Amino acid sequence: MALPSDRCYLGFDFSTQQLKVVAVDDNLTVVHQSAVHFDTELPEYRTQGGVHVHSDRLTVTSPVLMWVKALDLILGKMKASGFDFSSVKALSGSGQQHGSVYWKEGSRQILLDMSPDKPLHELLESCFAVTDSPVWMDSSTTEQCQHLEQALGGAQQLADITGSRAYERFTGNQIAKIWKTNPGHYKQTERISLVSSFAASLFLGDYAAIDYSDGSGMNLMDISKKEWAQHCLGAVAPGLGGKLGTPLPPMAVLGSVSSYYIQRYGFSPDCKVIAFTGDNPGSLAGMRLQEGDIAISLGTSDTVFLWIQDPRPTVEGHIFCNPVDSQAYMALICFKNGSFTRERIREECAGGSWEEFSKALKATPVGNNGNIGIYFDVMEITPAAVGVHRVNGENDKVASFPEEVEVRALIEGQFLAKRAHAEKLGYKILQETRVLATGGASSNKDILQVLADVFNAPVYTIDTVNSACLGCAYRAMHGLVAEMGVCFAEAVRMAPEPKLAVTPTPGAEKVYERLLKRYTEQEQRAFL
Ligand SMILES: Nc1ncnc2c1ncn2[C@@H]1O[C@H](COP(=O)(O)OP(=O)(O)O)[C@@H](O)[C@H]1O
Numbered sequence: 001m002a003l004p005s006d007r008c009y010l011g012f013d014f015s016t017q018q019l020k021v022v023a024v025d026d027n028l029t030v031v032h033q034s035a036v037h038f039d040t041e042l043p044e045y046r047t048q049g050g051v052h053v054h055s056d057r058l059t060v061t062s063p064v065l066m067w068v069k070a071l072d073l074i075l076g077k078m079k080a081s082g083f084d085f086s087s088v089k090a091l092s093g094s095g096q097q098h099g100s101v102y103w104k105e106g107s108r109q110i111l112l113d114m115s116p117d118k119p120l121h122e123l124l125e126s127c128f129a130v131t132d133s134p135v136w137m138d139s140s141t142t143e144q145c146q147h148l149e150q151a152l153g154g155a156q157q158l159a160d161i162t163g164s165r166a167y168e169r170f171t172g173n174q175i176a177k178i179w180k181t182n183p184g185h186y187k188q189t190e191r192i193s194l195v196s197s198f199a200a201s202l203f204l205g206d207y208a209a210i211d212y213s214d215g216s217g218m219n220l221m222d223i224s225k226k227e228w229a230q231h232c233l234g235a236v237a238p239g240l241g242g243k244l245g246t247p248l249p250p251m252a253v254l255g256s257v258s259s260y261y262i263q264r265y266g267f268s269p270d271c272k273v274i275a276f277t278g279d280n281p282g283s284l285a286g287m288r289l290q291e292g293d294i295a296i297s298l299g300t301s302d303t304v305f306l307w308i309q310d311p312r313p314t315v316e317g318h319i320f321c322n323p324v325d326s327q328a329y330m331a332l333i334c335f336k337n338g339s340f341t342r343e344r345i346r347e348e349c350a351g352g353s354w355e356e357f358s359k360a361l362k363a364t365p366v367g368n369n370g371n372i373g374i375y376f377d378v379m380e381i382t383p384a385a386v387g388v389h390r391v392n393g394e395n396d397k398v399a400s401f402p403e404e405v406e407v408r409a410l411i412e413g414q415f416l417a418k419r420a421h422a423e424k425l426g427y428k429i430l431q432e433t434r435v436l437a438t439g440g441a442s443s444n445k446d447i448l449q450v451l452a453d454v455f456n457a458p459v460y461t462i463d464t465v466n467s468a469c470l471g472c473a474y475r476a477m478h479g480l481v482a483e484m485g486v487c488f489a490e491a492v493r494m495a496p497e498p499k500l501a502v503t504p505t506p507g508a509e510k511v512y513e514r515l516l517k518r519y520t521e522q523e524q525r526a527f528l
């Protein structure tokens with residue numbers, strides 16, 4: 001049996017709706033978890049789902065000071081619960097991907113001089129040239145995307161270099177919009193961070209580097225050379241390289257925690273800050289994904305991601321540098337209509353209760369008697385389309401479904417879309433395929449049952465749905481030994497294995513084979 005340990009590692013996740021933290025000890029046992037939910041615990045920022053959707057319905061931002069104040073709150077909660085900060089040997093974290101933070105001139109000095117007598121949100125109040133940070137849900141930069149693709153010779157050419165064609169939410173296009181619409185704000189900006197490197201900067205008390213893995217979600221980095229692609233920088237805004245800093249490996253030790261945390265919370269001066277990364281890369285680490293597995297995150301967004309060795313970027317989906325292995329990559333497909341759409345249907349068809357939602361899934365047959373629904377409440381990413389489309393078993397368009405049918409149609413449609421788009425990118429479900437599920441909705445076994453049935457593969461989960469936090473606590477531990485040549489798998493070999501949650505229902509395979517074909521045809525017919 002492992003001996004109890006008095007050393008621990010922290011992993012934070014600045015995600016769309018909340019800030020979360022997990023602590024693990026030397027045995028990789030989870031010893032603490034906390035969260036701050038933005039809408040309910042920071043109501044003064046008036047967010048809905050952690051964001052502000054602007055009147056054009058395309059621009060989506062979050063107040064950057066809300067994230068800062070959330071850190072004050074979560075550290076306060078940990079302190080109040082008696083958490084021993086002096087035992088933390090290293091910390092790391094993740095952020096919702098693509099979002100950007102604009103530090104005003106002079107902010108580096110403010111970060112270096114933070115006085116432990118005041119909360120962070122007071123100290124950093126005047127530090128941001130742009131107070132509302134664009135986030136991943138934004139789709140207002142179509143013009144900038146077209147410009148970037150043209151400048152690079154086309155969508156595929158841009159994907160060959162950066163891992164993705166131009167996407168509205170990708171940071172380079174967001175920066176280009178700020179340069180065009182608010183050049184004054186851009187000029188005032190000393191440093192541009194991703195949400196992840198911004199959060200690392202708060203702990204470091206200095207500007208933290210963007211890591212290669214989250215840096216791959218910007219349309220700005222050459223993912224094979226792991227450096228900024230000068231053509232892309234030039235097409236986005238003047239003097240951009242200087243504002244971004246040099247990217248670093250995700251396992252880099254950035255330095256020791258700022259004296260602010262030592263004096264205010266009792267952190268040890270030896271506590272190291274390991275580079276922060278994106279939340280999906282963080283989840284890959286937390287689930288200890290292996291080649292051949294498929295990971296499905298059901299958070300605010302839904303994502304499908306894979307570990308890959310040999311990247312072949314296309315104009316659909318993304319290739320990111322791998323967060324735990326410098327030689328490898330990860331492929332990712334993102335779906336914007338995830339939890340918020342499930343919540344809408346839960347309100348309309350299940351009396352606002354997940355229990356009733358589950359009952360509806362149990363009361364309806366595998367394949368939903370041929371009824372298919374596609375629910376893109378907001379402009380989807382995969383594919384770029386908006387609207388709701390329903391057909392019955394005869395492929396006749398219908399205006400509505402009975403409540404229970406609607407619930408199943410939503411969940412089946414969401415998973416059929418994931419399978420169809422993953423297969424389009426060349427992914428094959430094999431006999432030994434494991435689906436690893438994470439994110440808030442992965443706590444719902446009835447939703448996971450539909451996932452297992454649609455993918456015809458067993459679904460595994462880990463003990464915490466906060467796989468990004470957990471992965472970053474693991475990465476914090478690994479960061480201390482990575483320079484000595486210890487690989488991530490070796491550093492976390494003692495971590496608990498994912499557990500089998502559900503297996504496919506006998507007979508489901510045949511039903512979904514037919515439905516998958518019909519779903520693909522319907523998606524094309526309705527939206528493309
Ligand atoms: N029992 C449940 N069934 C389905 N969805 C759930 C359940 N519990 C929570 N969720 C969903 O989980 C979402 C939050 O997931 P989470 O991974 O924490 O999001 P994020 O990391 O993006 O902030 C909520 O918006 C909610 O819709």
Ligand SMILES: O=C(CO)[C@@H](O)[C@H](O)COP(=O)(O)O
Nearest residue numbers: 015016096097136299300301
């Ligand atoms: O845009 C993407 C991935 O490309 C999103 O997955 C964001 O990273 C948001 O993550 P969640 O808060 O939904 O986990």
